[in-house]
Amino acid sequence: NAGVTQTPKFRILKIGQSMTLQCTQDMNHNYMYWYRQDPGMGLKLIYYSVGAGITDKGEVPNGYNVSRSTTEDFPLRLELAAPSQTSVYFCASLFGTAEAFFGQGTRLTVV
Amino acid sequence: AQSVTQLGSHVSVSEGALVLLRCNYSSSVPPYLFWYVQYPNQGLQLLLKYTSAATLVKGINGFEAEFKKSETSFHLTKPSAHMSDAAEYFCAVSDLGTGNQFYFGTGTSLTVIP
Numbered sequence: 719n720a721g722v723t724q725t726p727k728f729r730i731l732k733i734g735q736s737m738t739l740q741c742t743q744d745m746n747h748n749y750m751y752w753y754r755q756d757p758g759m760g761l762k763l764i765y766y767s768v769g770a771g772i773t774d775k776g777e778v779p780n781g782y783n784v785s786r787s788t789t790e791d792f793p794l795r796l797e798l799a800a801p802s803q804t805s806v807y808f809c810a811s812l813f814g815t816a817e818a819f820f821g822q823g824t825r826l827t828v829v
Numbered sequence: 830a831q832s833v834t835q836l837g838s839h840v841s842v843s844e845g846a847l848v849l850l851r852c853n854y855s856s857s858v859p860p861y862l863f864w865y866v867q868y869p870n871q872g873l874q875l876l877l878k879y880t881s882a883a884t885l886v887k888g889i890n891g892f893e894a895e896f897k898k899s900e901t902s903f904h905l906t907k908p909s910a911h912m913s914d915a916a917e918y919f920c921a922v923s924d925l926g927t928g929n930q931f932y933f934g935t936g937t938s939l940t941v942i943p
Contacts, residue, residue, distance in 0.1 A: 818875070
């Protein structure tokens with residue numbers, strides 16, 4: 719049981735480049751989330767999804783896009799990378815009121 | 830709206846001493862409260878959760894937390910700190926409403942001194 723899998727683990731982007739952070743869960747969870755974690759700031763919600771085909775903005779959605787074509791996958795897209803998007807990104811999934819499971823994170827640096 | 834305040838971004842305790850990490854919440858509805866732990870270069874792992882059952886919640890690794898509605902608090906404690914407890918701890922609140930959104934505090938880094 720792999721849980722929540724994020725790829726890549728590390729990435730360096732140049733300003734203006736684009737990339738997709740992948741997130742896959744094999745627990746058939748309906749809820750999925752993307753967070754960013756910055757030092758001293760805790761975790762901020764970027765986007766979330768309550769099921770396939772349904773997504774919504776969180777606290778800090780600007781500069782990001784998501785899609786949810788299947789229950790398992792919830793990719794996060796950065797279209798025009800900016801230094802302010804340097805962060806650690808976590809994907810999580812949840813079923814009902816149960817425990818939220820987190821991926822190992824993607825450490826992104828924009829230079 | 831939900832929010833969480835964690836008092837003290839850094840806490841140091843001696844090995845064997847009491848661990849107390851503070852969390853106060855704000856919620857317009859009965860909250861669900863959580864403590865997560867993050868070890869270096871890892872994702873977050875659930876320590877314990879309060880979901881309106883018993884107010885004293887026991888979690889993994891000897892941690893427990895008490896929900897106090899009158900104080901809007903959910904402090905995390907452990908009677909005797911171990912070196913392996915050194916990590917970042919996050920308190921989170923959710924109303925399990927639209928999107929089951931979680932709102933995290935800014936975290937408390939726990940250092941255990943040998």
